[in-house]
Amino acid sequence: MIDKATAMTTVLRKLDKLPQGCAIDLRTYKRNRSVLIRRTGPDEFDVVEDGFFQDRFLVPLSGMKKLLKTLFKKEFPRSTKIRAYDLGDADERDFEGRKTL
Template identity: 80%
Template sequence: MIDKATGVETVIRKLKKLPVGHAVDLRTYKRNRSVVIRRTAADEFDVVENGFFQDRFQVDLSKMKKLLKTLFKKEFPRSTKIRLYDLGQADADVHVKRKKI
């Protein structure tokens, strides 16, 4: 769990260390909305938004901060904590069920 106030910087720091082909999953506390980010090249990322809106973005690291701020406002408007999962070698559009039954 990361704090939303410092979440953008934390995610950017994590993405800089992420190997090519690996992904991270950002979820709300209830795990019902997500943003999956997969590194596709040295400076390219594939971002899949799945929550209030369903969208897909191809961005580089320099534009990631602005995109994350926008996505945090859209997908996590009232959240104070965000779950951060390291998916390892995974596709960005594969849905991983993270909700406990």
């Protein structure tokens, strides 16, 4: 679990080192809302928002900070801690019907 105050820098650092095809799952403390980020290319990420809103984004690393800032405000408005799970090698099937952790 990471503090919401330092979550942005921690997640961006993890995404910079993330190998292609791997994913990170960010969830609230109660695990009822999530933001799933998968690296699809050298500078491209697939972001799936699942919580108050359901949406999907294709973003380069340069636009990730702005997107994460808005997603943190929408999905984790009152959270002080964020759970970060490293999913390892994840393909398209992992985004569709994933289990609740």
